[in-house]
Amino acid sequence: MVTITPVLLCGGSGTRLWPLSRKSYPKQFVPLVGEETLFQASARRLHGTGLGAGGLGFAAPVVLTNAEFRFIVAEQLGQAGIDPGAVLIEPEGRNTAAPILAAALHLAATDPEAVMLVAPSDHVVPDAPAFHAAIERGLGPVSEGRLVTFGITPDRAETGYGYLEIAAPVADGAPQDLVRFVEKPDAARAEAMFGSGAFLWNAGIFMARAADMAAAFRHHAPDLCAPVEAALDRARADLGFLRLDPAAWAAAPDISVDYAVMEKAGNLSVVPFAAAWSDLGGWDAVWRESGPDAHGVVATDGATAIDCRDTLLRSDSDRLEIVGIGLDNIMAIATGDAVLVADMRRAQDVKLAVAALKAKQAPQATSFPKVHRPWGWFESLVIGGRFQVKRILVHPGAALSLQSHHHRSEHWIVVEGTARVTVDDAVTLVTENQSVYIPLGAVHRMENPGKLPMVLIEVQTGAYVGEDDIIRYEDVYARG
């Protein structure tokens, strides 16, 4: 029986799945395929004991993310019923090498023999038992001190992935020595590789003992070691998160683990994985993984396809209906505040949409109307000349900061649950269908003392209703 520690990388914020994936809330935290978010599904896939043929088990995961996403990570793991072993906060994005080394050093500090499995948190792997079996096949090389990577058996001549060349096609999924890494190919080269059977997709999933992983970094990427070690040594515990030291981290090279270590390592084994897999690298991949019908059509609940072929129609708002007529090879994705309509073959160009919206300073480029905070979330329902209406949800036990505003008064009407409201010196309980008025300038706080989520409607009136009109006096989440 072997216990493996998942290392989940989820600091990324891709734009290729805009408008569902945005900088403020990227694709790994969104239910793109199925009910759970990709991050939750990734964590669940690497969770539990007594798995596989040999009693494979997983320890609590180590999660690497950034400061902005830390409460989303905590909330989504909580919903999935999974306790993280550690959540390491990257002060800024440094590609994959530095965070993987940080995880290896963090684990090696308590158990150098700990087996770590590094996985992105935005992949789709429908057959978890098949994946567990592949992990088990990799444990032999790991126990010999080798690094293991997983190579996906291609089902098409894909030009969007890098490849791993192995000595010969294998049927039994046994570990192979790596011949070499191959960059993303052109179409002809992809066809040739697909035909040969000796090339697997590089999925960016790695397994090794923590000490062996650290040793590989020391050998092949020594310039990463000092900054990452220092960032860990000076890390600061904060509300259950471990914040890596920003100054030290800033000195770490911004490089992928493939370039820094794996392409140079002589001791890399490849475990073939022949089941379905996707990195959901674009809406075309989401379309493929969502089970197109006989006409190639994927349409969600709020979407209706009429005489369409090879088309993705997706509504991600329960107040929005989308209808397609006579479309061929089109993808149309609608959220409450943005709609993308594109030729399916231009799936990799969705970043152009984000860039165009940034240029016109549209908030849709990077953020959602629903804004997530440590205490819950809020969304603006309507903004007028001198007013704004928000819906606010506060988690059980959570509290907003003690604050005041210069330019607005607020009416709060509780519509679900119970709020404890502080206005200057008075503290009152406000329950469903009760309201409270916060005069301009009053020092106030909203808390949820209950066991259920509390929802209130906030009506702001005043000459200025921007988010930056806020003076914070106390904040349990240590925000400015």
Next chain:
Amino acid sequence: MVTITPVLLCGGSGTRLWPLSRKSYPKQFVPLVGEETLFQASARRLHGTGLGAGGLGFAAPVVLTNAEFRFIVAEQLGQAGIDPGAVLIEPEGRNTAAPILAAALHLAATDPEAVMLVAPSDHVVPDAPAFHAAIERGLGPVSEGRLVTFGITPDRAETGYGYLEIAAPVADGAPQDLVRFVEKPDAARAEAMFGSGAFLWNAGIFMARAADMAAAFRHHAPDLCAPVEAALDRARADLGFLRLDPAAWAAAPDISVDYAVMEKAGNLSVVPFAAAWSDLGGWDAVWRESGPDAHGVVATDGATAIDCRDTLLRSDSDRLEIVGIGLDNIMAIATGDAVLVADMRRAQDVKLAVAALKAKQAPQATSFPKVHRPWGWFESLVIGGRFQVKRILVHPGAALSLQSHHHRSEHWIVVEGTARVTVDDAVTLVTENQSVYIPLGAVHRMENPGKLPMVLIEVQTGAYVGEDDIIRYEDVYARG
């Protein structure tokens, strides 16, 4: 100097411009091209004096509409600064013959010599002076007791319109005798007619003296006369509208004026009109009339086109951005609650979208989130399990009905203007940033006593927040 009475037909509710045109608020009341609605532009085009070369002038228009649209008609004419001479309410839709006869009889009752110009209220005619000149050219035949129709000089071989054949092509726009009406042609026939120069589009615009129009009906469509005369005789004046008698009206044949009268009339003259014209019969027509750029792209303020050709991208919500990438011959129209994406060649099939949404009982098929009422409008901002939030606008001087609810309490927060609020026996003035609570069961009313629109946010809480939980005690608009 001649004075003409415009007769504006605006009872229709087409579905081909869904999602912007819906049964509850159809295309003529929407600003589809330009700032004004089509109805306002139609009324303005037939308004004023001292026009044309000969001092053409227009009397106050006679408007034909239905009960549901009567307050929209009044509000939009008011915004345009045009007083209607009469607003005749059709109890139910009866195509074009019956309403035109009703207008003719209504006018002839006071002035049989009155010249009436019958026009749909959803056409686009950018060059109003050119239209006035065409009207002036038609006055000669009208004075001789003839019926005049206007034929649009085609600029393409259109298969979507019926045609009017004239004896020979004309350059000076002088009135011609009609040879015959031609049904919508196939493509080959359309090409041949376009090439010949002797065929004009039938725009459905007619001019005649009221008595001559009535006489034509008596001669060619006698079965229409008794019901329409009776409907007028028994019409009931109601808040400035003239409600035709429903029982009498129900007996009128449902037939177009072309079939009933014009195709049989021997005294029909055609005035050619060579300037731009469109009936906006589909989104392809809106695209054409909206001025496509060099790539054939039309993109509204909230829309961004990247590498698109011959494409219409339209956002009709100020909170919604739409982006198109690599599209060719596609139209995508987004409102706050619905998105249509279609092949441009399927413009005539948009009714299929409406039918599909009706079948799934989606409210988007027929109505908008913003609901217009005689007193103003409201829109639902969010509906939860036991609550709903609405924005409500009340026109100056207007009042909602005196009412109560069985299942909900309401919090009202005024955010613009001043409300006079009745709750049981108490009447209070509520101004910006003040709130009032309406307990479940309380008899209440909201009025705007001021000179500016009053906006308030209503937060409803209760086990049921449907529109039908309402008991009305008094209603100045005589609703049930």
